[in-house]
Amino acid sequence: MLSVAKVQRRNAWRYYVRGVAYGDGLRPVGQSLKAAQEEAGLPPGRWRGRGLAALGLNEGSEVSERHMELAFGQGRHPDADRIEQHLLDDGAAPDTARRATVLGQPIEEIEGRKQTPLLALDFTFRPQASLTVLWALGDAHTRRVIEGAHERAVTQALRWLEDEVAETRWSSGRGRAKTPALVVAAFRHFDNRDGFPLLHEHCLVLNRVQRRGADGEPRWGALDTTRLYKHVVAAGTLYTLTMTTEVCEELGLATVPREVTPGLRPVMEIAGVDQVLIDWSSTRRQRIEDVLEGLTYTYAQQHGRLPGEKARHGLGWQAAQDTRPEKKTPRPLEQLLTRWRASALAKVGKQMLDGLLHRCRAVGAAIRARVDPHVDVTLAAVDVAAVVFTVRRTFARRHVLAEARRHLLETLRGRAFAPGLDDHITDRALEDHTHRTTGIQPGRRAPAPGQIFYTADFPEPDRWWIAGTDGKPPRESSRYERARIASLAVRNAIRSAHTKAAARTDDHHGPASAPPHAVDHPGRGTLLTPAQRAAAVHAHQQAAMPEEHLEGRTTDPGTWLRTPENLDRLAAFTRAADARRRTYEDTESPAAPDAPAADRHHQEHEQQRQPGHGQDPGPRP
Known part of the structure; x- marks a missing residue:
């Protein structure tokens, strides 16, 4: 997970030096940062990024x-x-000596124009709550694995931002250039303000980057921070996917979907970590929910209606700010580990705590036995495109890429996958299921790839209201719930079509080959016929998708799909898809000219000699 904040005021660095660099505590006045960190047993901040080379x-x-x-x-x-x-x-x-040390435009000039300079962006990376629980309550080996995965996931996310996103701009945006070299100051924290475990890392990205001028000399300028902001979600999904996959592969774990907020996207947590332990580590959540209930009531009284999705998000942010505790006194990690274990023992008992990793591995082994490291790109592409279209209507490639990474995390359940598969699914989704809405205006330069927007033509379900549970008021269906339903009928039709098409291919008894929509884990042998592979892909998708999606409903039992009128609407979608599929299947392809008898005999002889894909050719005479 990734959040971002602006560092704007000239004295904002004092907040980070006195607080963030000091374990999110409050450093005593007059004590140096290094002395305070050593006294509290905190790790110092570290420089990261390719831009450090230009600074020496x-x-x-x-x-x-x-x-x-x-x-x-x-x-x-x-x-x-x-x-x-x-x-x-x-x-x-x-004056000349001082000006030589300034990176880019002096801050004094920006403030002289009555503008507030943007000095940096604070990117904060943190794993899911279940991974934090395993890190805090596991043994030393488990902590090393999780910390190493966190370190490499942060590095990969920063590298992706450098390679694919980072640009510098000058002349009010008229000049642009790629700048794959960021300057980052990273500070790692171990707990939240309540003293409970929360592994996270603050990465301050300096709003200065070096480029080559027209004369070939290096020049410092500002980053295109708007472009960085737009790619925060894609970078966050890359971090989560990378870290979760590495931890699951290293420790033999798997993930399961956990609904945090009704109607919103589930969080993929480590299977086997009890909800009571997640609640134990998430100390602020209950306080936020209590305050949010009061804010929702006030909103309904003032506006005469319940808040929509955007308003609920704003109220949630306000509740989080209202319940934010004061800064704490930081402690060394060894003391925190002892304190956390004692607190967890009092909460769940010794038996549950000592068997945590063993239980996670047992549940993970059962899930990994059901989920094959195999992704149907056709199903993934249509699912990703349908979800993004229903949520956003118009979208850019970064939105599809973020959803493709979420799809891999939800489908593979922590299994490894071929590098670049997320980009491949994104390209297939854009190519097969969308069309561009951004045109090229005469006399103007063509838009950059990140400026091109798309849309699609998927059936869109109407909005519906969901009855509240546990005394909560009813709410409007979220965009995510509508997106899942919009893709359900299309995916089911494609599953059926591919299974039948693969079965027909198998009847020809030709050389077996992997279907073009299949992507295997590297090094995995292909031992199935096309029909068997299609059936295996279908079974894999059934095992990997959350149960509520397989049953044709969302996470709330009172959702729209249970109503008769919407069941009829979904049936109509399915019938229309089946009709289009039958029309396509009934279309006969032009017959190929008959080959001479000698050629047919030669081809049959060669087919008998050639082994199927993934089969042992055996000894030759």
């Missing part, structure tokens, strides 16, 4: 308090003191 810094080197003040407070080189003193010793004027 090394990856993983320590971030000092002076570095933070110069880079994130004044927009200057982190080692500006040494550079400025060297220039002064060479006889340079003080």
Whole structure:
């Protein structure tokens, strides 16, 4: 999961040095950052990113308090003191020496135009609650695996932002250039403000990046932060997918969907981690829900209606801010681990706590036995396209890419997959199920790939109201619930069509080959006929998808699909899809000219000699 915040005020660096760099605590006044970190047993901040080479810094080197003040407070080189003193010793004027250490446009000039300079973006990466529970209550090996996966997932997300997203802009956006080199100061935290486990990492991305000018000389400028903002969701799904997959493969675990908020997308948690432990670590959630209930009541009284989806999101943010506790006194990780174990023992008992990892592995083994590391790209593409279309109507490639990564996480349940499969599903979804809405205007340059928008023509279900449970008021169906229903009928029709088509292919007894829509895990042998493979893919999808989606309903038993009129509507969608499929199947392909008898005999002889795909050719005479 990934969240982002702006670092704008010139004194904002003080908040990060006094709080974030100090384990989200409140550092005593007059105590240096390094001394406070050593006294509290906290890890220091580390520099990350490819942009460090232009600054003469090394990856993983320590971030000092002076570095933070110069880079994130004044927009200057982190080692500006040494550079400025060297220039002064060479006889340079003080103003010239200082200007030589400024990265890009001076902050004073921006403030002189009555504008607030954007100094950095705070990207905060954190895993799911179940992974945090395993990290906090597991043994030393489990913690090392989870921390290593977290480290590599953050690195991969930052590398993806550098390679695919990061751009610099100048001349009010008229000039742009790719800049695959960010400067990042990373600070790792172990707990939340209540002192309960919450592994997360603050990555401050400096709003300065180097490019080559027209004369070939390096120049510093500002990042296109709007473009970074637009790709936050895609970067967050990449982090979650990467970390979850690595942990599950390393420890033999699997994931299951857990509904956090009714109507919203489920969170893929580690199977076997009890809900009581997740609630134990999520200390603020109950307080937020209590405050949110009061805010919802006030909203209904003021507006005469219940809040919609956008209003509910705003009320949730307000409830989170209202329940935010004060800063704490940070503690070393060893003390936190002891405290967490004692608290969990009092909550769930020794038997449940000691058998946590064993139980997760047992449940994970059962799920992994059902879910084959095999993805049907055709089904994935139509599912991704239908969900994104219903949620957004018009969308860009980044939206489809984020949904493709969610689909892999939901479908594979933590199993590894071929690198680049998320991009492949995205390309197939855009190519097969969408059409562009962004045109090329005469006399203007063609839009960049990230500026192209698409739409689709999937059937769209109407909105419906869902009865409340446990005394809660009714609510309107969410866009995600409507998206799942919109893709259900189309996916079922495609499943049926592919199974029948594969069976017809198998009747010809030709050389067996993997269907073009199948993507295997690297190194996995293909031992099934096309018909068997299609049936296996269907069974895999049935095993991997959440039960509420297989049964044709959403997570609430009172959803629209249970009503007779909407069941009829879904049946009409299915009949229309079946009719289109039958029309396509009944269309006869042009007959090929008859081959001579000698050629037919030669072809049959060659087919008998050639082994099927994945079969052992055996000894040759």
